[in-house]
Amino acid sequence: MIKKAFKDLGLDPSASLDEIKKKYRKLMFRFHPDINPNANIETFHKITESYNTLRDFKEGKLSPLSDLRRSYVHLIRKLVPDVYVRMSKENFNNADILKFDINIYCDNCIRDSKIPCFKCMKKGYLDFKVGKVVRKRECSNCAGRGFLWECDRCGGKGFYKKSIELSKNKAFKIKDDLYLLKETGNEYKGHRSDVYIILL
Ligand SMILES: [Zn+2]
Ligand SMILES: [Zn+2]
The missing domain is CATH 2.60.260 (HSP40/DNAj peptide-binding domain)
Structure with missing residues (x-):
């Protein structure tokens, strides 16, 4: 797990916590969806998860006992990105x-309800043209899911x-x-x- 995390961040296993933090920040400029709307969200999550693992490892928080807590923290960090x-x-x-x-x-959404998103026709993305190239942009109406949840607070965006x-x-x-x-x-x-x- 540690070895893979170093690899995910493109770091040598001898890297210090400072170097890990620096590299993570650098990668976020390329892969954070707020900065680069075309970035692959899976890559963003993978890098963030590996970074959290390495940070916990360097801070000595990585032990089998803290696994449950760590997966909870990972989940929260996924839900509430920087x-x-x-x-x-x-x-x-x-x-x-x-x-x-x-x-x-939004924690008010009823997440087992699914209402189709008609802005993107349930695709989750919209096409847009850059010169002659057609690129995909995440649908802002449904946050890329292709459907909305039932919610009177956020309109189902999440x-x-x-x-x-x-x-x-x-x-x-x-x-x-x-x-x-x-x-x-x-x-x-x-x-x-x-x-x-x-x-x-
Ligand atoms: Zn909601
Ligand atoms: Zn949509």
Whole structure:
């Protein structure tokens, strides 16, 4: 499992926790659906899962006893992925309060009901043209599932938008153009993901 996780992230098994974190961040720029809408969602989940395994391994949290807890944490992280917000340097520098929209995972949906999505004709994706090339984009109406759930809160999408306003003081600087807001992102049953702010 550990060996495979190193391989998934394209890392040497001697890599340090810092190197693992750095590589993960780099990969997220390529594979996170918020940054690259054409990225393969399976790859995104695989990388995230391997990263969580390696981090737990390096932090000494990996033991058979914690397996159950870990699979629960993995599930939650899958449901509430980190959020990447893009913002111009100018807006960021001038703001005292940071404002952005995030997706909140909806726990009101009746998930055994399936209502066909007519925006994408149940396909889960929409075709769009880049020059002569036809590419696929995830259907935003059904979040790529091809169907909606019964829900009067989110309309069956599985998540709903929430506007966030936060003091800039809470943003932790990682690099000149990357800031972290811990546990302010997606939310599900009391669990919250992190928000990364990318300055353009
Ligand atoms: Zn819902
Ligand atoms: Zn759809």
